[in-house]
Amino acid sequence: MKQLVISVLGKDRPGIVDQLSSLVVKHHGSWLASSLTELAGQFAGILHIEVAEENVAALSEELLNQPQLLINIAEGSDSDNTADEQVMITVTANDRVGIVQEVTQVLNSLGISLSEINTHVGSAPNWGGLIFTAQLLVPCASDDQRNLIQDSLESLADDLMVDFSDE
Template structure:
């Protein structure tokens, strides 16, 4: 079996997920995981698929030729399946230009890889500004590294709060 990571972008409309999932089933593939969203009127998705090698070319061809969808396909690396503890980190601060870069640079400096990042900005009516929130998932080896992550992130700004949840 081959694992694929597929990115899909196109003008949002009803039926895109049905269209993609039908293709996967048509080629005897298995939809393992996905992250799908609408951003600024565009459908954006990342799919983790598994398909038998004999159906790989046909599935890839059909995915790449979907009308009005920009599709990119990369072969997954099944050797990278070693389980490591995942830690959820929530970063909250007043929104400002460059905050995503500051947070990710702090993690990169510590050699921390991001398993997942979701960000959003919401209105803070009581303060008259915007509040930035980043929900991060990172693999973490030990408590010392967790402490370093928290210290590094909190040093970015006085208004920045960090909440770490271990499973």
């Protein structure tokens, strides 16, 4: 079996996920994981698909020829990094320009690779400003490493808060 990672971008409309999942099923593939969202009127998604090697070419050709969708396909590897404990880090702070770069730079300086990142900016009605929230899934081996991550992130700003939860 081959692992495919597929990115999809196009004007949001009903039926895109059905369109994609139908193609996967048609070519006897298995939809293993995905992250799909609407951003500024655009459908944006990434899929992890498993399909028999003999069906990869036909599935890829059909995916790449979908009207009104920009699709990119990359072959994944069979390596499984789930052996490392994963921890979810939630970072909350007043929104400001560059905050994503600041947070990811700290993690990079600690040699920590992001497994997943989701960010959101929303209003803070009681404070009259915008609140930034990021959820970061990272491999984390020890309490000492968690403490280092927390101290390093919280040193970015007085208003930045860091919470951990095990995945």
